[in-house]
Amino acid sequence: MIKINExxxxxxxxxxxxxxxxxxxxxxxxxxxADIIRLGIGDVTLPxxxxxxxxxxxxxxxxxxxxxxxxxxxxLGYDFLREAIAKADYQERGCQIEADEIFVSDGAKSDCxxxxxxxxxxxxxxxxxxxxxxxxxxxxxxxxxxxxxSVSGTWSNVIYLPCTMENGFVPxxxxxxxxMIYLCNPCNPTGTTLTKDELKVWVDYANANGAVxxxxxxxEAYITEEEIPHTIYEVEGARTCAIEFRSYSKNAGxxxxxxxxxxxxxxxKSGEASLHDMWARRHGTxxxxxxxxxxxxxxxxxxxEGRREVKEQVAYYMRNARTIYDGLKEAGYDVVxxxxxxxxxxxxxxxxxxxxxxxxxxKAHVVGTPGSGFGPSGEHYFRLTGFGTYENTVxxxxxxxxxxx
Amino acid sequence: MIKINExxxxxxxxxxxxxxxxxxxxxxxxxxxADIIRLGIGDVTLPxxxxxxxxxxxxxxxxxxxxxxxxxxxxLGYDFLREAIAKADYQERGCQIEADEIFVSDGAKSDCxxxxxxxxxxxxxxxxxxxxxxxxxxxxxxxxxxxxxSVSGTWSNVIYLPCTMENGFVPxxxxxxxxMIYLCNPCNPTGTTLTKDELKVWVDYANANGAVxxxxxxxEAYITEEEIPHTIYEVEGARTCAIEFRSYSKNAGxxxxxxxxxxxxxxxKSGEASLHDMWARRHGTxxxxxxxxxxxxxxxxxxxEGRREVKEQVAYYMRNARTIYDGLKEAGYDVVxxxxxxxxxxxxxxxxxxxxxxxxxxKAHVVGTPGSGFGPSGEHYFRLTGFGTYENTVxxxxxxxxxxx
Numbered sequence: 017m018i019k020i021n022e023x024x025x026x027x028x029x030x031x032x033x034x035x036x037x038x039x040x041x042x043x044x045x046x047x048x049x050a051d052i053i054r055l056g057i058g059d060v061t062l063p064x065x066x067x068x069x070x071x072x073x074x075x076x077x078x079x080x081x082x083x084x085x086x087x088x089x090x091x092l093g094y095d096f097l098r099e100a101i102a103k104a105d106y107q108e109r110g111c112q113i114e115a116d117e118i119f120v121s122d123g124a125k126s127d128c129x130x131x132x133x134x135x136x137x138x139x140x141x142x143x144x145x146x147x148x149x150x151x152x153x154x155x156x157x158x159x160x161x162x163x164x165x166s167v168s169g170t171w172s173n174v175i176y177l178p179c180t181m182e183n184g185f186v187p188x189x190x191x192x193x194x195x196m197i198y199l200c201n202p203c204n205p206t207g208t209t210l211t212k213d214e215l216k217v218w219v220d221y222a223n224a225n226g227a228v229x230x231x232x233x234x235x236e237a238y239i240t241e242e243e244i245p246h247t248i249y250e251v252e253g254a255r256t257c258a259i260e261f262r263s264y265s266k267n268a269g270x271x272x273x274x275x276x277x278x279x280x281x282x283x284x285k286s287g288e289a290s291l292h293d294m295w296a297r298r299h300g301t302x303x304x305x306x307x308x309x310x311x312x313x314x315x316x317x318x319x320x321e322g323r324r325e326v327k328e329q330v331a332y333y334m335r336n337a338r339t340i341y342d343g344l345k346e347a348g349y350d351v352v353x354x355x356x357x358x359x360x361x362x363x364x365x366x367x368x369x370x371x372x373x374x375x376x377x378x379k380a381h382v383v384g385t386p387g388s389g390f391g392p393s394g395e396h397y398f399r400l401t402g403f404g405t406y407e408n409t410v411x412x413x414x415x416x417x418x419x420x421x
Numbered sequence: 422m423i424k425i426n427e428x429x430x431x432x433x434x435x436x437x438x439x440x441x442x443x444x445x446x447x448x449x450x451x452x453x454x455a456d457i458i459r460l461g462i463g464d465v466t467l468p469x470x471x472x473x474x475x476x477x478x479x480x481x482x483x484x485x486x487x488x489x490x491x492x493x494x495x496x497l498g499y500d501f502l503r504e505a506i507a508k509a510d511y512q513e514r515g516c517q518i519e520a521d522e523i524f525v526s527d528g529a530k531s532d533c534x535x536x537x538x539x540x541x542x543x544x545x546x547x548x549x550x551x552x553x554x555x556x557x558x559x560x561x562x563x564x565x566x567x568x569x570x571s572v573s574g575t576w577s578n579v580i581y582l583p584c585t586m587e588n589g590f591v592p593x594x595x596x597x598x599x600x601m602i603y604l605c606n607p608c609n610p611t612g613t614t615l616t617k618d619e620l621k622v623w624v625d626y627a628n629a630n631g632a633v634x635x636x637x638x639x640x641e642a643y644i645t646e647e648e649i650p651h652t653i654y655e656v657e658g659a660r661t662c663a664i665e666f667r668s669y670s671k672n673a674g675x676x677x678x679x680x681x682x683x684x685x686x687x688x689x690k691s692g693e694a695s696l697h698d699m700w701a702r703r704h705g706t707x708x709x710x711x712x713x714x715x716x717x718x719x720x721x722x723x724x725x726e727g728r729r730e731v732k733e734q735v736a737y738y739m740r741n742a743r744t745i746y747d748g749l750k751e752a753g754y755d756v757v758x759x760x761x762x763x764x765x766x767x768x769x770x771x772x773x774x775x776x777x778x779x780x781x782x783x784k785a786h787v788v789g790t791p792g793s794g795f796g797p798s799g800e801h802y803f804r805l806t807g808f809g810t811y812e813n814t815v816x817x818x819x820x821x822x823x824x825x826x
Contacts, residue, residue, distance in 0.1 A: 017631045017691055017692060018540075018600070018631050018632070018633055018689075018690070018691035018696070019540055019541040019543070019544040019600045019631075019691070020539060020540060020541060020691045020694055020696065020699065021538060021539055021540055021541055021542070021699075022541065024539070024694075024699045024702060024703075025694060027702060034705070057493070059492040059493045060492055061487070061490070061492065062487065062490070063484060063485050063486050063487045063490040064481075064484045064485050064490070066485065069481060069482070069484065069485035072481040072484070072714070073478060073481055076469075076474060076477040076478055076481060077474070079468060079469045079474065079477070079677065079678065080468050080469050080471065080474035081468050082466070082467065082468045084468075085466070085467070085468040085469070085677075086677040087464040087465055087466065087674075087676040087677045088462070088464045088676045088677060089677055122527055122679075122709070122712075123709050125707070125708065125709040126707060126708055126709065129706055129707030129708070130707060133426060133562065134425060134426055134429070135423075135424055135425060135426055136424040136425060136426055136427070137426070137564075138424070139424040149706075150706060150707070153706045154706055154707055157538065157703070157706065157707075159542075195423070195424045226422045226423050226424075227423070228423055269492075271492040271493045271709075272484065272490075272491040272492045272493060272494055272710075272712060272713045273484065273712055273713075273714070274527075274709065274710070274711070274712045284423075285423070286422055286423035286424070286425045287422060289425055289429075289430060291423070291425065294425065294426075294429045297429060297432060298429075298562070300439070301534055301554075301555060301558045301559055301562065302530070302531060302534030302535060302555070302559055302562075303530065303531055303534070304527070304528050304530040304531065304676075304679065305677075305679070306679070307527075307677060307678055307679045307712070307715065308677045308678075309477070309678070309714065310712065
């Protein structure tokens with residue numbers, strides 16, 4: 017008999033967004049006239065910005081000429097992009113990150129999913145609860161999470177850090193010491209944030225305990241408030257304890273273009289072993305570099321025109337998020353997020369997350385994401401996103417407000 | 422202290438091609454006038470074909486318009502590409518493979534590296550020797566290979582299947598039963614092949630022993646002889662024991678574009694568990710789909726014009742391979758490959774692979790790849806590739822012939 021990785025069989029059900037897609041499809045088939053508005057998945061809707069489209073065309077032309085053709089890219093990324101990233105995203109913010117600490121990839125989801133490979137099989141993870149499902153699921157596959165309790169929706173060997181209205185969505189330090197701490201800031205799904213001071217507590221804790229912070233900053237471009245750090249390397253001490261994931265999906269609309277990067281500082285060490293070198297080795301062995309075309313598009317994000325254009329896109333989505341936030345607040349919902357994030361997180365009251373999902377779909381023809389899909393503490397919460405069109409967002413908010421009447 | 426995956430520390434030295442690049446760079450710096458010809462790495466040199474460039478531009482334009490913009494792709498690939506693949510690469514060859522058994526990805530290297538995750542930690546691998554280093558290295562990282570013996574260049578828990586002149590480069594069935602069998606056909610690096618009958622022996626063996634064949638068919642487009650199968654699914658019984666990896670890198674010049682796919686038949690099961698479902702779950706959890714732009718380029722490979730153009734490119738490289746093969750043979754080298762493969766594999770005689778590498782670089786200014794870098798049985802062999810320009814290939818062959826004079 018084929019010897020499989022039995023950890024895969026422990027994963028309950030299918031991926032959250034597949035379940036939603038199936039439910040919506042069934043509803044649409046049963047109600048063909050329903051004008052359904054999708055504010056569920058975190059996918060962008062605006063087209064790629066003109067200066068980036070131009071860069072893509074230029075790169076395609078280069079690939080079509082022998083003299084400018086590019087074969088295998090450097091595994092870790094082209095210098096032109098790594099240097100632009102180090103300068104614009106780190107050095108200009110006063111963070112000491114060098115170009116050779118940047119690892120370009122096909123996106124933050126791959127990197128967030130693969131990073132756990134660098135850690136021991138008995139390393140213990142801590143995750144905010146609720147949280148982006150990839151962190152836990154990728155560790156389930158690696159056998160680090162123990163057994164699943166379908167009643168509580170928890171894994172026996174995962175340290176959960178509840179983030180709810182009660183603690184203002186700021187996780188408390190855990191009683192047991194984890195080896196890997198996943199933090200997402202601004203947080204997906206809650207849209208809430210940790211300030212620099214709140215993050216410093218975690219950096220100090222990680223350094224004191226030999227833990228690594230796996231810091232997902234995919235929503236950094238949505239930060240509007242001064243005290244929220246754009247990168248963990250704004251916090252002193254992060255170079256010895258933190259890996260940061262970044263994405264072009266949400267700041268430049270690259271969900272279908274696929275480009276991201278991960279920062280592994282050279283100071284991140286376990287005894288003599290360098291996690292930077294380990295991640296480089298993983299890239300070299302199991303990855304063949306991000307496409308030249310995409311890396312040129314990434315470079316265009318940093319041009320003067322590119323910066324202006326993507327800023328406008330973010331502003332568009334943030335107007336939507338604000339519209340949702342204000343509308344729900346006005347209707348009497350308890351709601352957070354929407355200020356430094358395209359996500360709005362609301363309390364569903366007496367209803368469970370999935371009951372609210374069904375109500376919203378049936379009565380308002382609006383699709384959102386049930387909070388319980390992001391972890392047990394997400395129960396009785398619900399996520400809406402600012403990634404729709406403005407017109408649809410306004411319409412959806414009106415419908416949701418009418419539900420309360 | 423940070424709890425790392427200590428298996429990474431077992432990996433000897435750096436990746437083969439990095440070592441070569443460093444050696445060549447040092448030589449070029451010491452001999453700035455040397456006209457070095459690179460026939461080492463398996464990277465293509467011809468630009469992307471016109472009809473594919475056109476498809477890329479069209480897809481870029483679609484991404485730049487709201488009405489045709491594409492966000493997240495389906496994790497497993499767009500139906501348009503999966504259907505084209507199933508039809509052209511399988512059904513037209515009489516193989517029963519359906520579109521939903523095709524998993525589109527960013528390339529065969531990622532898939533070959535990641536596939537081992539589906540198997541148990543104590544699953545035992547067998548590899549042809551010599552072989553593409555990714556198969557072994559990715560299993561080293563997962564802790565399946567035991568300890569490394571730097572004298573023999575072997576891992577204690579890997580079953581090696583020597584492929585040398587002595588056995589005509591056809592591996593014999595092993596004494597011990599492996600759980601995972603990596604086969605590359607046509608073989609990288611030797612350029613040799615298994616016929617359908619020879620492959621049938623392995624399919625029957627795998628089915629009889631509960632083993633899985635991980636079949637790398639990245640060089641399928643270079644096959645010219647009738648009895649060599651283009652896919653393992655031409656062999657009866659393969660649907661219950663084989664996973665196949667395919668790439669657009671070598672048939673359409675996509676080394677820098679990045680696109681490939683993997684076939685996991687629904688009949689591949691371990692008891693109730695479906696490896697097809699497991700791989701789908703991996704894609705859904707740790708991958709976010711291949712870019713729309715690249716998948717449209719992939720589709721163009723199957724158009725009438727695209728097929729004609731990429732066929733011409735393959736023919737160009739094959740003329741090079743034939744030139745190397747004939748030239749070396751004429752000069753008195755023992756040589757194989759070059760007929761169903763862009764790779765030519767020659768015996769270095771008394772010299773070790775690396776001695777021959779140094780001689781060739783120093784006396785002929787030609788870069789090749791030392792056979793020992795692909796496994797212990799690659800010692801005293803050397804790989805040259807047909808991926809250079811024709812002019813350089815002719816020049817390189819003349820220089821190598823002169824060495825023998």
